[in-house]
Amino acid sequence: MRKHITVSAPGKLMLLGEHAVVYNHPCLVTAVGQRMRAKITIFDKPVFELHAPDVKVIGYKKHLNDIGIGDIPKGAKFVEIAIKNFYEQYPFKGGVKVETSSEFSALFGFGSSSASTVCIVKALSMLYNIRLDNKKLFDLAYKTVLDIQGKGSGFDVAAALYGGTLYFVTAGKVIEPLDVKSLPLIIGYSGIKADTVILMNQVSELSKDYPEIVKDLYVQIDRLVELGKTAIEKKDWQSAGELMNINQGYLESLGVSTGKLSAMIYEAREAGAYGAKLSGAGGGDCIIALSSKETKQKIITGIEKAGGKGIDVETNVEGVRIEL
Numbered sequence: 001m002r003k004h005i006t007v008s009a010p011g012k013l014m015l016l017g018e019h020a021v022v023y024n025h026p027c028l029v030t031a032v033g034q035r036m037r038a039k040i041t042i043f044d045k046p047v048f049e050l051h052a053p054d055v056k057v058i059g060y061k062k063h064l065n066d067i068g069i070g071d072i073p074k075g076a077k078f079v080e081i082a083i084k085n086f087y088e089q090y091p092f093k094g095g096v097k098v099e100t101s102s103e104f105s106a107l108f109g110f111g112s113s114s115a116s117t118v119c120i121v122k123a124l125s126m127l128y129n130i131r132l133d134n135k136k137l138f139d140l141a142y143k144t145v146l147d148i149q150g151k152g153s154g155f156d157v158a159a160a161l162y163g164g165t166l167y168f169v170t171a172g173k174v175i176e177p178l179d180v181k182s183l184p185l186i187i188g189y190s191g192i193k194a195d196t197v198i199l200m201n202q203v204s205e206l207s208k209d210y211p212e213i214v215k216d217l218y219v220q221i222d223r224l225v226e227l228g229k230t231a232i233e234k235k236d237w238q239s240a241g242e243l244m245n246i247n248q249g250y251l252e253s254l255g256v257s258t259g260k261l262s263a264m265i266y267e268a269r270e271a272g273a274y275g276a277k278l279s280g281a282g283g284g285d286c287i288i289a290l291s292s293k294e295t296k297q298k299i300i301t302g303i304e305k306a307g308g309k310g311i312d313v314e315t316n317v318e319g320v321r322i323e324l
């Protein structure tokens with residue numbers, strides 16, 4: 001037996017609601033045009049092989065019985081644990097070879113780990129002919145994220161699976177697509193790699209010291225996500241931008257912005273953005289700005305003046321799909 005399939009899943013950008021979404025509040029996320037591709041082959045020999053040059057994993061190989069055991073290179077973790085979780089749930093035992101390649105750098109914070117996890121569960125369910133709807137695939141992929149990170153909302157897994165622009169509540173309690181075609185977003189990459197788990201832990205420490213204040217911040221973020229959902233569906237970019245600015249203020253309060261992110265955000269606003277904020281955990285990675293066609297180039301120049309790199313992305317794209 002030897003069967004293979006190639007699948008791809010999009011990266012993501014958090015629009016509003018990061019951090020609060022880890023604690024039972026909603027967020028808005030959009031899937032971006034840059035995709036992760038994975039070719040998955042199953043065969044009789046009980047081995048797991050991974051070739052993921054983008055994250056410097058080349059020729060990684062182990063016996064299927066050792067999967068999830070021992071030292072696992074960082075770049076192999078999500079793929080390896082996703083396969084382990086799949087085989088624990090569905091007792092097939094074929095060898096698996098995974099070859100991944102990404103259209104975006106793992107450094108951007110576009111969610112390469114969750115996109116590759118989604119590719120694995122989708123591909124294995126297809127290869128073994130198990131009918132799993134998106135919610136079942138979500139639960140499997142989300143378990144993998146929790147096994148590795150300990151915490152996280154799963155918003156990135158949902159974006160990779162469902163695509164589009166989603167209203168999402170912690171752990172997939174609500175996953176609701178927004179009725180929108182695309183968003184006039186500009187990305188500013190800070191050049192600094194953020195560690196999501198460290199930032200989540202930092203926020204959780206802050207909330208231990210100031211539980212009432214942090215709880216109130218989450219409630220305010222929850223409110224602005226609800227308003228943001230309506231604004232985006234109405235294409236009211238002015239209001240959506242203002243809400244992004246307010247959200248950025250709360251993220252500053254949570255202590256996850258940095259001087260460089262803030263500098264890029266202020267340059268984007270001064271160049272005429274409707275609004276700008278950091279996107280994701282903070283500490284680095286990217287900012288997003290909402291722009292009109294006329295201000296787009298000025299905003300990119302502003303972001304570059306603050307030492308960032310402007311990146312053009314397509315938003316609201318299709319979720320995981322079979323390529324070959």
Ligand code: PMV
Pocket residue numbers: 014017018019020021022109110111151152153154155156194196200279280281282
């Ligand atoms: O750093 P990113 O882009 O993976 O975003 C993390 C967003 C958080 O809300 C902080 C965590 C989460 O899992 O929702």
